[in-house]
Amino acid sequence: xxxxxxxxxxxxxxxxxxxxxxxxxxxxxxxxxxxxxxxxxxxxxxxxxxxxxxxxxxxxxxxxxxxxxxxxxxxxxxxxxxxxxxxxxxxxxxxxxxxxxxxxxxxxxxxxxxxxxxxxxxxxxxxxxxxxxxxxxxxxxxxxxxxxxxxxxxxxxxxxxxxxxxxxxxxxxxxxxxxxxxxxxxxxxxxxxxxxxxxxxxxxxxxxxxxxxxxxxxxxxxxxxxxxxxxxxxxxxxxxxxxxxxxxxxxxxxxxxxxxxxxxxxxxxxxxxxxxxxxxxxxxxxxxxxxxxxxxxxxxxxxxxxxxxxxxxxxxxxxxxx
Amino acid sequence: xxxxxxxxxxxxxxxxxxxxxxxxxxxxxxxxxxxxxxxxxxxxxxxxxxxxxxxxxxxxxxxxxxxxxxxxxxxxxxxxxxxxxxxxxxxxxxxxxxxxxxxxxxxxxxxxxxxxxxxxxxxxxxxxxxxxxxxxxxxxxxxxxxxxxxxxxxxxxxxxxxxxxxxxxxxxxxxxxxxxxxxxxxxxxxxxxxxxxxxxxxxxxxxxxxxxxxxxxxxxxxxxxxxxxxxxxxxxxxxxxxxxxxxxxxxxxxxxxxxxxxxxxxxxxxxxxxxxxxxxxxxxxxxxxxxxxxxxxxxxxxxxxxxxxxxxxxxxxxxxxxxxxxxxxxxxxxxxxxxxxxxxxxxxxxxxxxxxxxxxxxxxxxxxxxxxxxxxxxxxxxxxxxxxxxxxxxxxxxxxxxxxxxxxxxxxxxxxxxxxxxxxxxxxxxxxxxxxxxxxxxxxxxxxxxxxxxxxxxxxxxxxxxxxxxxxxxxxxxxxxxxxxxxxxxxxxxxxxxxxxxxxxxxxxxxxxxxxxxxxxxxxxxxxxxxxxxxxxxxxx
Numbered sequence: 001x002x003x004x005x006x007x008x009x010x011x012x013x014x015x016x017x018x019x020x021x022x023x024x025x026x027x028x029x030x031x032x033x034x035x036x037x038x039x040x041x042x043x044x045x046x047x048x049x050x051x052x053x054x055x056x057x058x059x060x061x062x063x064x065x066x067x068x069x070x071x072x073x074x075x076x077x078x079x080x081x082x083x084x085x086x087x088x089x090x091x092x093x094x095x096x097x098x099x100x101x102x103x104x105x106x107x108x109x110x111x112x113x114x115x116x117x118x119x120x121x122x123x124x125x126x127x128x129x130x131x132x133x134x135x136x137x138x139x140x141x142x143x144x145x146x147x148x149x150x151x152x153x154x155x156x157x158x159x160x161x162x163x164x165x166x167x168x169x170x171x172x173x174x175x176x177x178x179x180x181x182x183x184x185x186x187x188x189x190x191x192x193x194x195x196x197x198x199x200x201x202x203x204x205x206x207x208x209x210x211x212x213x214x215x216x217x218x219x220x221x222x223x224x225x226x227x228x229x230x231x232x233x234x235x236x237x238x239x240x241x242x243x244x245x246x247x248x249x250x251x252x253x254x255x256x257x258x259x260x261x262x263x264x265x266x267x268x269x270x271x272x273x274x275x276x277x278x279x280x281x282x283x284x285x286x287x288x289x290x291x292x293x294x295x296x297x298x299x300x301x302x303x304x305x306x307x308x309x310x311x312x313x314x315x316x317x318x319x320x321x322x
Numbered sequence: 323x324x325x326x327x328x329x330x331x332x333x334x335x336x337x338x339x340x341x342x343x344x345x346x347x348x349x350x351x352x353x354x355x356x357x358x359x360x361x362x363x364x365x366x367x368x369x370x371x372x373x374x375x376x377x378x379x380x381x382x383x384x385x386x387x388x389x390x391x392x393x394x395x396x397x398x399x400x401x402x403x404x405x406x407x408x409x410x411x412x413x414x415x416x417x418x419x420x421x422x423x424x425x426x427x428x429x430x431x432x433x434x435x436x437x438x439x440x441x442x443x444x445x446x447x448x449x450x451x452x453x454x455x456x457x458x459x460x461x462x463x464x465x466x467x468x469x470x471x472x473x474x475x476x477x478x479x480x481x482x483x484x485x486x487x488x489x490x491x492x493x494x495x496x497x498x499x500x501x502x503x504x505x506x507x508x509x510x511x512x513x514x515x516x517x518x519x520x521x522x523x524x525x526x527x528x529x530x531x532x533x534x535x536x537x538x539x540x541x542x543x544x545x546x547x548x549x550x551x552x553x554x555x556x557x558x559x560x561x562x563x564x565x566x567x568x569x570x571x572x573x574x575x576x577x578x579x580x581x582x583x584x585x586x587x588x589x590x591x592x593x594x595x596x597x598x599x600x601x602x603x604x605x606x607x608x609x610x611x612x613x614x615x616x617x618x619x620x621x622x623x624x625x626x627x628x629x630x631x632x633x634x635x636x637x638x639x640x641x642x643x644x645x646x647x648x649x650x651x652x653x654x655x656x657x658x659x660x661x662x663x664x665x666x667x668x669x670x671x672x673x674x675x676x677x678x679x680x681x682x683x684x685x686x687x688x689x690x691x692x693x694x695x696x697x698x699x700x701x702x703x704x705x706x707x708x709x710x711x712x713x714x715x716x717x718x719x720x721x722x723x724x725x726x727x728x729x730x731x732x733x734x735x736x737x738x739x740x741x742x743x744x745x746x747x748x749x750x751x752x753x754x755x756x757x758x759x760x761x762x763x764x765x766x767x768x769x770x771x772x773x774x775x776x777x778x779x780x781x782x783x784x785x786x787x788x789x790x791x792x793x794x795x796x797x798x799x800x801x802x803x804x805x806x807x808x809x810x811x812x813x814x815x816x817x818x819x820x821x822x823x824x825x826x827x828x829x830x831x832x833x834x835x836x837x838x839x840x841x842x843x844x845x846x847x848x849x850x851x852x853x854x855x856x857x858x859x860x861x862x863x
Binding site: 175176177178179180181182184185188189191192193194195196197198312320 | 386388407408409411412418420424425426427428429433434436437438439440442443444445446448488
């Protein structure tokens with residue numbers, strides 16, 4: 001395997017890790033505030049459909065992005081209503097959102113476009129295109145770095161860079177700001193927040209809304225950047241993989257980046273069975289390669305990776321006690 | 323040093339720090355507070371005493387903005403104040419230390435202190451400011467806590483200090499403490515009272531809610547008594563007595579001392595030799611316990627919580643493995659293997675009232691009649707046939723037991739969590755005592771139980787003793803051990819430090835043994851070091 005092939009695999013890794021990273025950070029905000037969200041998948045899917053549909057109709061990817069975020073946000077509010085205001089079961093609400101999104105996207109797609117539940121293929125103005133970073137030519141002559149810069153660092157869509165920047169930003173918000181302190185506190189012990197005179201409900205809605213926006217970005221990336229248009233079930237379990245990555249990351253932003261890249265790497269490998277064969281000298285069936293990220297998910301969810309302590313008030317609706 | 327500062331010396335023109343007028347609050351049909359009026363003068367410690375459910379906590383929740391009163395007015399320093407939420411209470415200078423701490427366990431002390439009272443969107447300046455203030459407060463009031471320690475690494479005594487620091491950081495002038503000593507060791511409680519007196523001398527007003535008469539007598543300047551939602555009396559502490567307060571609380575005369583005849587012990591029932599227990603982390607919890615309990619006597623195990631008493635009960639009760647020898651009526655008891663479990667212990671005549679009734683004694687979501695048979699559910703009288711239980715017989719038996727043990731309300735179909743603490747304990751006690759055991763293990767029989775029920779529970783334990791049964795009593799309440807036990811063994815660090823007769827010892831001597839000091843010859847010099855040893859679990863500035 002030569003250096004260029006490695007870079008290509010890593011490049012694919014970054015592309016595939018991006019939606020996971022958005023969704024993982026989305027889950028991080030929500031779960032850090034004590035609201036478990038297994039509806040990441042559904043929100044992502046809804047956002048994917050609406051961003052592609054509106055981008056296709058309006059011809060503007062930015063309007064599409066807003067529509068995607070709006071759809072995801074709307075589902076977030078539903079989750080918030082069910083689990084914060086009405087103190088319902090957060091898992092059930094999440095499952096309901098997944099089913100809702102799965103069915104509604106196809107139904108509306110069929111009604112609007114009559115293409116068997118997909119949106120029309122998006123033209124380049126309705127997509128996020130790859131952007132060439134400056135200095136690619138200037139660096140081209142530098143050995144190693146020039147290649148890394150042009151193949152790996154440059155040439156992604158804007159959303160990839162947004163996702164990567166969201167990691168340090170999230171870290172800063174979480175651990176260096178008043179909002180972050182309160183957000184973490186409300187996921188650990190909402191009573192402490194309440195007695196300090198801060199609204200638990202408002203904080204949790206805020207967290208759920210941030211989760212919605214990030215899921216919207218994840219979905220829009222899927223349909224308008226990674227691919228050109230919406231197809232049925234295109235999120236294909238990424239919301240759940242993101243949840244596994246979140247647990248693997250122990251609810252920490254930097255760890256989240258690395259665990260998403262790991263999952264992205266496994267997904268990237270399945271695109272290059274030839275490389276896997278060359279490196280391992282073993283013929284690994286393509287299906288097994290395809291299944292790798294999912295197998296990893298199961299292994300992680302089964303708790304084989306050390307002790308991960310979730311936020312202590314996670315999943316529990318807050319009821320003021322006497 | 324501080325007792326001279328009473329409100330008697332103050333001019334009458336000073337407005338009360340808190341004045342409540344005609345406060346009423348109902349939850350559905352239950353009138354939790356009825357026309358409450360109270361005046362608390364600034365710079366005093368004011369006790370509010372009453373049984374569980376008397377309405378103390380509701381009243382304080384109203385003052386802290388958790389509930390809105392149906393009627394009534396609140397005056398803070400003479401000014402009428404509305405307190406719709408906690409924010410308003412904090413703004414009015416009220417700080418509250420709840421019985422169950424409102425701390426974020428995996429946050430540092432600093433982060434907990436600052437939470438909700440940050441100065442700006444960025445944390446750093448607030449944390450730096452809090453760090454300075456904490457150092458000042460630590461010097462001023464003996465409130466040392468390491469600012470960067472995580473809450474979960476602190477002992478409860480230190481966690482409580484963090485709660486007090488939180489209130490002081492928010493510039494509270496009025497500090498409300500709800501049952502603050504429930505979780506503290508005697509020396510931690512003494513330390514708390516020193517802190518409170520220091521705060522009082524600085525002009526802070528302190529409201530202490532408790533059901534422990536001794537604390538009221540020790541630390542307060544004035545005391546109000548609540549019963550069934552009403553304020554029945556407010557008196558100066560110096561002019562009242564524990565007996566009078568108890569009567570005001572319960573509404574009838576209460577025996578504060580247990581009424582019992584001298585023990586007439588028979589033959590030895592329980593013999594423990596060289597009992598050792600190593601926990602899952604490899605720490606030796608019991609380091610060779612030798613003890614003996616005879617029929618017709620109560621052996622009280624005194625000690626600060628966490629010195630092996632729980633492990634002793636667990637091994638004897640059959641749900642922890644150990645090594646050594648245990649004999650009941652001369653029969654060897656297995657300490658490991660398949661004959662070492664709760665059921666085989668019960669078959670040998672050992673009954674157990676566990677320390678933690680919520681986790682070990684009851685299933686809170688189950689009905690009273692189901693709870694009444696746990697552990698004895700295989701008894702033949704509860705079986706209808708080989709496969710089916712006789713629920714009617716069980717309910718019938720439960721109703722009888724509930725009547726004999728005065729469980730209120732006597733409803734067999736009520737879930738355990740809907741009974742008060744005292745009545746839950748009576749259910750456990752009824753289940754265990756009514757099987758007529760040879761040996762009764764009792765852990766913390768009156769923890770979280772109100773005075774009226776304490777009296778009853780103590781009577782039942784003494785009655786079992788008088789039937790010639792052996793009783794092993796574990797309690798962290800020294801008062802309880804002193805009044806109930808016929809013999810006292812003191813545990814420290816997994817060992818028995820010594821045995822005393824209640825008539826021949828006092829709290830000071832036992833307190834030293836509890837701190838691991840056996841040299842009784844130098845009682846005066848040893849007592850101060852003893853207090854420090856317990857007081858200093860290794861965390862401080």
